[in-house]
Each structure stands twice: as C-alpha cells, then as structure tokens.
Amino acid sequence: MPEKQKINILWFGNDLRIRDNESLFKVMQEDLPFLAVYIFDESFLSSTQFGFSKIGKFRAKFLLKTVLDLENNLKHKNIPFLKKFGQTQDIFKQISEHFEVEKIFCQREWTKEEIELENQIKPIFPDVKWVKSYSQLLLETHFVKEKLDKIPLLFKTFRQKIEKDFKIRNEFDSEHLVYDKSILDLRINSDEITLQTLGFDEFEMHQSTAFPYSGGEKNGLQRMNHYFFKTKNLSRYKETRNGLIDEDYSSKFSAWLANGSLSAVSIFHEIKKYEAEFGGNESTYWLVFELLWRDFFKYISMQYRNKIFYQNGILDRDYEFKSDENLVNQWINGETESDFINANMLEIKNTGWMSNRGRQNVASYFCKILRQDWRIGAAYFEELLIDYDVHSNYGNWMYLAGVGNDPRSRTFNAEKQAEQYDSDYKFRNLWLK
Ligand SMILES: Cc1cc2nc3c(=O)[nH]c(=O)nc-3n(C[C@H](O)[C@H](O)[C@H](O)COP(=O)(O)OP(=O)(O)OC[C@H]3O[C@@H](n4cnc5c(N)ncnc54)[C@H](O)[C@@H]3O)c2cc1C
Known part of the structure; x- marks a missing residue:
C-alpha cells in the first residue's frame, strides 16, 4: 500500500474568514501542506428539545453565501478546500483513509454541542495534535485572567476592570501570506450544497427587512466600510442605536461576527483608525462598549458552561x-x-x-x-x-x-x-x- 501523504487540517467553524484568522495564520507557518475543510453537519437539520430547528432558512442562506465567499478567497490563494455535507465524523474518517493527519487547527469552542462534535472526531485521530485559537474573542484570555480571578456577575464590574490599561492584540496577518505547498492527490470531492440540501426552498428577502445583506467576508468588510468611512454613521451610533427601521440605525455587524466572517479585533482596529482620522466621541466608544458585551457573554459561558442552558x-x-x-x-x-x-x-x-x-x-x-x-x-x-x-x-x-x-x-x-x-x-x- 502506498504511503499516505502527511498533512495538517484547517477545520473551519465559526471563523469563516481569511483576515485576522489565527488558525489560518498558524497552519501557514507549518512545513506540511494543509487541507481546509468546512462541513455542513447533518445535525443542522435536527430539532432542539423544544421542537424548533437548529437553523432556519434565513441563517442557512447567509451561511451558504459565507462559505462560498470563503471558498473563493481560498481558491485565490491556491489553498485546497473541501466543502462537505454529512456527518462530521464520517467525513473526517474519509480524510483519514487518504491522509496521515498530523495537526488539526481550529477555533476553540466550549459549548455543549460543539464539544460533543469534537469528541466524535477525536477517536478517528488518536495521535493528532489539536491547535485551537480563541479567535472569536476581542479580549485575549490571558489579559482577562490578569485582570479578573473570576468573571463577575455584573457587566459593569467586568467592563470597569477590563478598561483599565485596555489592550487589544494586533490582527493576525493571515490575509497576505502566500501558500506554496500542495496536496498530491485529494481524491475526495466537495459537495454541491444549496438551500435545498439544507432542507429549504429558495426565497427572496422581505422588502422591508432592516438586514438586506448577503453573507461572506467581502460583504461584511463592505458593510464596515459603509458604516464607518463612507457614511460616518459610527459618529452617530449612540443616538441611533435604539432605532427600529432601516439599515443604518446600528452597525448590523452581528451576523458576520456570529459566523466569524468578521473579526471583533479587526472591527476594533478599524474604529481606532476612524477615530484617528475623524475624531472619537461617545458613539465611537459605545461600539467598543457593545463589543465588550459580546465578549462578556462569551466569558460568562466559559465560566458557567452548561448552566447557560x-x-x-x-x-x-x-x-x-x-x-x-x-x-x-x-x-x-x-x-x-x-x-x-x-x-x-x-x-x-x-x-x-x-x-x-x-x-x-x-x-x-x-x-x-x-x-x-x-x-x-x-x-x-x-x-x-x-x-x-x-x-x-x-x-x-x-x-x-x-x-x-x-x-x-x-x-x-x-x-x-x-x-x-x-x-x-x-x-x-x-x-x-
Ligand atoms: C433576547 C436577545 C437575544 C439576542 N440574541 C443575539 C444573538 O443570538 N446573536 C447576537 O449577535 N446578538 C444577540 N443579541 C444582542 C443584540 O440584540 C444584537 O447583537 C444586536 O441587535 C445586533 O445588531 P447590530 O450588529 O446592529 O448591533 P450594534 O448595536 O451595532 O452592536 C455592535 C455589536 O455589538 C454586539 N452587541 C450589541 N449588543 C449586544 C448584546 N446585548 N449582547 C451581546 N452582544 C451585543 C454585537 O456583536 C453587535 O453586532 C440578543 C439580544 C437579546 C435581547
């Protein structure tokens, strides 16, 4: 039997971007070639304990576009990408039949379903080294640990402690690295995945939606540029953020942040750039304040684990x-x-x-x-x-x-x-x- 090629895997989850992607940056530093993988896990189609679906048509459509955009970005960098629909462990098994996997790079997760999924994969690769990054966070974990022994119950206490000598890391320059390795014989094909595959019919967005955007890093960056530099809405954010109608009362970054096609760290640095050019005010501060709320809930769930459910x-x-x-x-x-x-x-x-x-x-x-x-x-x-x-x-x-x-x-x-x-x-x- 021919020897299997040694590779690493970059397993995408809710970090669907190439800018400021720690896992992408790290896997690029390795000597081995790597395979980038995204799996629409079949469990997407199942229901939660209260009878609702885990994902509805709106997020499914946004996610499909996001993955398509990622695929294009990786293609430009000549990075091999496998997009699959099925059971995650089956797909990893298939990969293990063709390749000897040395390391898996991915985003660190700590909630129930994500850990269960990872535990299904571990026996397939008993000797693999996992390299995980906290790329969904704005604040680095060691910085938070330095400031706080324990995450306080009140956001106000959390924020006040964090804001003293406030430090945010630089972006990872994953976007500009050049990839020059190759996988010899992939032999596994990507799947054609549509809304129908995920159990939904095609549909048009409602004409009155306040969120008329498509998924993908490119659209997320465009939205940021529009909200900050083109319209300077950022300077009015605090006065408009309680609005109800139309697109610009708030940033609308949440959907890109949620699936990781925008990084909170990139947004932070763009706010700083904006402040340097146009001046800071209560509004520019307030967007950072809201991003801290986002991190606060992530640190809360890290501390209390399944209690949040x-x-x-x-x-x-x-x-x-x-x-x-x-x-x-x-x-x-x-x-x-x-x-x-x-x-x-x-x-x-x-x-x-x-x-x-x-x-x-x-x-x-x-x-x-x-x-x-x-x-x-x-x-x-x-x-x-x-x-x-x-x-x-x-x-x-x-x-x-x-x-x-x-x-x-x-x-x-x-x-x-x-x-x-x-x-x-x-x-x-x-x-x-
Ligand atoms: C019951 C309830 C459920 C929510 N569920 C979600 C959810 O599933 N996903 C989600 O991203 N947000 C959720 N939020 C928080 C908030 O409503 C949305 O983040 C916000 O409305 C998104 O719009 P925006 O991006 O224009 O926000 P902006 O006002 O422009 O804020 C910028 C960013 O700050 C963060 N942020 C703002 N407010 C909050 C908040 N209260 N908690 C945590 N982060 C915040 C978001 O990442 C947001 O994109 C929920 C709020 C409530 C009250």
Missing part, C-alpha cells in the same frame, strides 16, 4: 415558568395583546432580524408577562435569527428572564417603550398592515 440559569434561581403552547404561538405569530410586541415578532418571522430594542422587549414580555419558560423563546430565536450566537442569545435571554446577569430582574413596559421608540407608529404600521 438550564431553566434556573447561572443564578440557580427558582423560577416558576409555564409552558402554554397557545401563548407561545400567539407570541410567535404576533397575536399578543401588545401591538409593539406583535410588530417585532412579525419582523423576525418574516426577515430573521430584530433590533436590539425589539429583542429586549419581546423577550421580557415572553418571560415576565406571558410567564413562559425562557428557553422556549431562546430556542425560537436560535432557529430564526440570522445572527444567532449561542453565547449572546442564551446570555441575553437569561438576563431578561432574571436568571442571568441582571439579578434585579426588571420587566420592560412594552406600552411605554412603544411610546418612546415608535411614537409615530411607523414601525408598527410597517409590520401590522
């Missing part, structure tokens, strides 16, 4: 939740007693998008007024949101349910919120017509 949350707080299918369906279909809640729920149902103001209100209403199990609402968001991110979604839901990082457990008053943020009924008229 428990009904009593990280506070272990006993909470009486009901589970009434009719009430849940009324909430989903925009048929509650509040027109503001209904408009927001119709927005997400039709577009996969909802503003931060909307998300806070509908989640609070679900937990505190309808008194339903917050995990049902979180699972619905998991299916629908284009920008679903496990840490931000479960962190924010726990927060609003009163079992997470807001021990005061406040309730939003939807009527007052509607008066304040939609006094002219524009938003409600858009979705309730």
